[in-house]
Amino acid sequence: METSFQPKILAFLCNWCAYAGADLAGVSRLQYPPNIRVIRTMCSGRVDPLFAIRALKEGFDGVFVGGCHIGDCHYQDGNVYTLKRMDMLARLLDISGIGRKRIRLVWASAAEAQPYADSVTDFTASITASGPLDRSRQTLALAGLSRALATPRLRWLVGIDRQVTERSNVYHEKTDTAHFQRVMQEAVETEYHKAMIQEIISQAPANVRELAEKTGLPVYTVSLRLNDLERNAQAELRGHEGRTPRFAAAA
Amino acid sequence: MSDAFEPTIIAFCCKYCAYAAADLAGSMRLSYPANIKISQVPCTGRVDIVHLLKAIEDGADGVYVAGCMEGDCHFVSGNLKALKRVTCVKKTLAELGMEPERVEMFNLSSAMGPRFAEIAIEMTDRIRKLGPSPVRRQPQPEAAAE
Amino acid sequence: MNLQKTTEKTGSVMVVGAGVAGIQASLDMANAGYFVHLVDNSTSVGGLMAQLDKTFPTNDCAMCVISPFLVEVGRHLNINIISNSEVESLEGQAGAFHATVRNDPRYIDIEKCTACGQCRQICPVTAINEFDCGLDLRKAIYIKYPQAVPLAYAIDRSACIGCGLCEKACLAEAISYADTPRRTVLNVGAVILSMGSSVYDPSGLDTLAYGRHPNIVTSLEFERILSASGPYKGHLMRPYDREIPEKIAWLQCVGSRDINRAGHGYCSSVCCMYAIKQTMIAKEHVSTPLDAAVFYMDMRTYGKDFDKYYTRAKDEKHVRFIRSRIHTIEPLKNGDLNIRYVLESGDVQEETFNMVVLSAGLSPPPSAIALAGRLGIDLNAYHYAQTADIRPVNTSREGIYVCGAFQGPKDIPQSVMEASAAAASATETLADVRWTQTKVRELPAEVDFSGQKPRIGVFVCNCGINIGGVADVPAIREYARSLPHVIHVEDNLFTCSQDTQEKIKQVLVEKGINRVVVASCSPRTHEPLFQETLREAGLNKYLFEMANIRDQNTWVHMASPAKATAKAKDLVRMAVAKAAYIEPLPQVMLDVTNSVLVVGGGVAGMEAALGVARQGYQAWLVERGHQLGGMARQLRSTWQGEPVAPYLSDLIDAVHRHEHIQIFMETQVVHVTGTIGNFTTTLVTQDDEGKEKSTVIPHGAAILATGGHEYAPTEYQYGAHPSVMTHLEFDVAATKQDNRLLSAKLAVFIQCVGSRSAERPYCSRVCCTHSLKSALWLKTINPDVQIFILYRDIRAYGFRESLYQKAREAGVQFIRFESENPPVVSLTPGDPSEPNSSRLSLTVTDHILQRPIILNPDLVVLASAILPNENKKLFEAFKVPANADGFLVEAHAKLRPVDFASEGLFLAGLAHYPKTIDESIAQAKAAVSRTMNIVSKTAIMVGSVIAVVNPERCAVCLTCVRTCPYGIPRIDPEKGHAVIAAVECHGCGVCASECPGKAIALKHFTDEQINAKTDALFQAA
């Protein structure tokens, strides 16, 4: 089995640390599996979680992100934002059932050739063990993830995290981390659920039970999320089948 | 759809219910066709047969009166009188060979924002199907224009 | 605010709790010369009523009836709404209290916020929407509901993460994160508590499974589901899967009449009626058939027109009413709910429903209980404010009054009545400082533009990005410039902001603008504000017209900016066209006669007269009989056991002694003329020799308290046997320690004698309570007496339920009978030689045994109906309507329960509907409060949007006389044309539209003006 499956892994490496580390690994002739393909970014902070979902959609089985150690970022704290974003992405992947194991974030300095090579080896082994990503069964999940990750709400929340929890919120105090995490978790869940529902109803109107079946969500959760969509004019009641209302994307 | 006929419809709405419902439709960010233009009246009882005919004469493709629910008129019974007048104008339109459905009476409460939008959609659809008012359809001779 | 503490009496008052009762109390006092601080711990006023979809028994839309009140209270110069605030302490004494109020931060400047909602759209944090009872979510920045007053957002600090996004979105710069709690000391002369009720949370009742399944909802949740502005936009769906339910069950008495599980021994008074309402409205909401079943113990439809409503639901709408006790609710997999219940007969039944509504009872809000503790007022066993029946709105602390559901569970009209009563009571001792704290707006004289051509200024609003972000505002502005008579145009970021208002004022004066058009939001919310600006610039406020290009344009055509721009131009063109025809409408001052005529010398009439007199105004009290006291003369005690006789004699004494009261005994009203503020009434008094003397009384208002009487039964051997008596006769006998009562071994009370019949299809409201009270009294004087109460439903509403409970504990036996199968009382002849020796025998079918029971009572007490007194001529003289049962008809069943539709006339007591003595007193005091809105003023302003007659065109055809819904127009025989009293006209315009000679114009909505708008719309470029 291991021999037959050769995973495809896409890596985003920051110019100043991880990429340089990878170069050093080469110079040092360190050996690691050949499944990885690297895209160089100036900072790991440039890596939008949407890039990762796109990679998974397009045929990669795993996404590897490498940046400088915390505190060593060439752009002061770009990598801290990466950390927050990757954390959000991991939560979303868990909720979607794809699982956080499909992504990995690694800090590697320009000098850390061996740790870099080890991480790649380890990640490749892990993805190989997980097997290929079954895209045909994950179409809805991947579409939902793209939609959710594009929402201003998630993008704003992930961006503001450090400001309000570490520095100062608008009330000149620090927002309680647990509170923020609760808000974040709720946002991640509801935005993903809504994204899947939107994805379905943008194609054809559907009723609550159909939506529950397709999304795998509990019936009542679908009802609640639809409510949210309706309130924001993203979904609307469009006719009935007997006593069952159908919902469609708002015109 | 882009070349579809866009009717102009005037809606006489009472201040207490229909006009308030239209505002609520706004607060709820409901969407309805822009063909509807509202003229506010204190009570639909103020809407005279003359006002309805005036709109038709001016070329309205559709006219409707929207007041409180029956029995709930802020002024006791103005909406019932309005209904009778609308019915009378419908008869006149029929005599003129025009579709009586171009004129209508609706009742709704101030909390019925969604219903307001529904009525606007319903009326616009109805008039679209009927086509432009025959008053506008004919090239208007000079002498008739005042 | 005056922060200095004083010990002198002050003419300011404080109302705590801004639900419908608090609003009514505030308006009454502010309109009668007091400055009102209206404190509420919520972000907006409106209370529970704002959450309701419809109201019983008229099925009126709740928001429609309350929102004019919200707007009025929001804009009142003498009402200071202090939202988001708690009263922390109250020092001082009646007349000179010092209230410390903590104002919690809202983080939004109410003055600056335009409620555009931009912040809500982008806020990333959600929270439970309490207004929708958690069926829905809201954002951390929110407004309770679209019609809220103050119309401003608030930040829910407990949810907010402090990200600052809303500040970035708020172009009005209304957000202020630096907001902190503030404490203010208010000097007030009196305090009214109207904190209302919260709805019982059934989570604790395990067997009902509430909280375990989304298709089990409380009645308030269901109310939101029905509401067009609720979570499902008024489409009836069940929460779980949004299916339209086919079968819904309502479960009554959830958290009411339940000591064991809920700890609430009382009846919540409103649930039976709201459940019936919900069944009917639910059926109206769906096009498919809906089976509605109500599971109940007693159907308590005891109010005016309630029984008819119940009958309609049963007979016409086919609602099933199932007398039963609920065992359990069991949720099924598909979202349905299985109900197990026990019938009266003891049979256990099961039935499956798609949805279950729990008719949750009322309970005092914890915050209200805490406040009562801080204020040091007594609460009853159920934590409601304790009051005495003869002083129904006084709390235990002098100067603090209570009204509404915090005094006891009650419906809206009763709350509104008490609110007015509390207003009257609170201000009684402050009469000498009336008008001392109120503000008057100083305004420049109005500029006379007569003869000038229209010079129109058009102000287009961007409303942040609410308008400008969709429609092309500069294009609209430039378009306006091209319209006839327009001499000035401009657009502003926020036309309603304080600085823009100042700018507009300057421009109006500089450019000599004489008509103003504002194209912005809705006149419903903003017209008064702009009109004020006009007035401050010396323009009459009617020289104003609005184009609603936000609520009715950019908000609903967001996806089509080009169409929205075009439509905005249409709307502006229409507004400008009308503006060219609008004219100033000057208001005229009319002097007011500062006295009140009270008709009827019973408790309600005397309380009313005394109330007026204590407010410092003359009262004329007219009684057609030869003694004061009315029905109360026969009553022994109030339901709480307060003796009536001493109260009544004190009251009669006070009425006689008060210098401001003149009593006319054996006097009838024969003729009434005039209108609000100035009536003239002719009285005819019969003197001892039977000679008639007439007196002419001028008065500013009148209160009709013409009372009622007991029905004289024709059934149950009444009159044929001395031991068959009515319940009032029982009271009289009890007072006399009559032996028929003292020696009784078996007493039977029969309920609904003459009530709830085909002839009198109403419930007499007081009889159940009265029989329970009488039975308990009988038990105390003779513990061995065996008592049966034969009833149809026991209607011991509110705390009166405790009497029912005590009666059961005391061993009183209850047998229910159906109206079709009433008890039969017969006489068994006794010794023919002895009079009155015949014996009573009674047969009734027992509801549990389903078998007839024969009793041989030695006392039968008939709970006979209350009938209104016959007063046809009097009602005709005042032109006030009575319903089919003969009771007077109020202006609005919900919010104007003591007013007549004709301005200046009020009603109180049994003439309105059967009621207990505490309710009569409250209504009388309420009527006093309502009259104070008139007679406390030296003059009233009349004019504005009213109908006026052009005598030249009038053909005296009577069309206006016949079609006015209020009967205002009349033909003046001297002038030879129709006249419409400006002071009475309601301004609907029906007459103007009906007049065959076009002789009547409704000001501000003339044919010319309406047609100008229509013409303008269709002469599109």
Place this chain on the structure above:
Amino acid sequence: MIVADRKSLSEIQDMVRDCRKILLVGCKGCVTVCNVGGLKEVQVLAATLRIAAKIEGRPLIVEETVLERQCDPEYVEMLKPVVDNFDAVVSMACGVGPQFLSEAYPQQRFFPAVNTTFFGGAVAHGIWEERCAGCGTCIIHYFDGMCPVARCSKSLMNGPCGGSDHGKCEISRNINCIWDMIVRKKTEQGRLNDLLDIVPAKNWQTARDGGPRQSRREELIQNG
């Protein structure tokens, strides 16, 4: 009051079909009171005619005015400055109106827009009933204030015919048998015997049957 009904639209349209400019003249007298020919009805008819013309694409100007009464020459005189500006004048007064108008302006054409129906009054708003036939010799005093001439289908004066059916006239269920009412009232008042007196045959010369009528009051007639 004289009661009238508006003619059907098509009938009025037929009269003015060849006109390009017409004047509608209402009357402030009886026809305003019975809601058929006052200013409002003038406006309604004018708008309706204009709409009809627009639908047909035909030029038509309709102007609107109301006279105090159309049955007095002085008021009719007020049309003088404008009357010749029109192709025709449509009167919304009773039948008297167009005639006074055409007598005053022989050069102009006048059309009636209403059908004059009877002398009567409003029994309720919107419902008018006939009460008087204008027979010229009033005999109501025999019948306690009820006129069999106007209100009996057959104008019988000595009791009902066989068509009186439970208080209704056989002509229509909507018509009360006036004789039934007369008998009831006489019975209630205990004066049924009055009806034993035969009412003699009526002199119909004073009615229309005697030819067109004129009423003269010598003391009012101006000599000068």
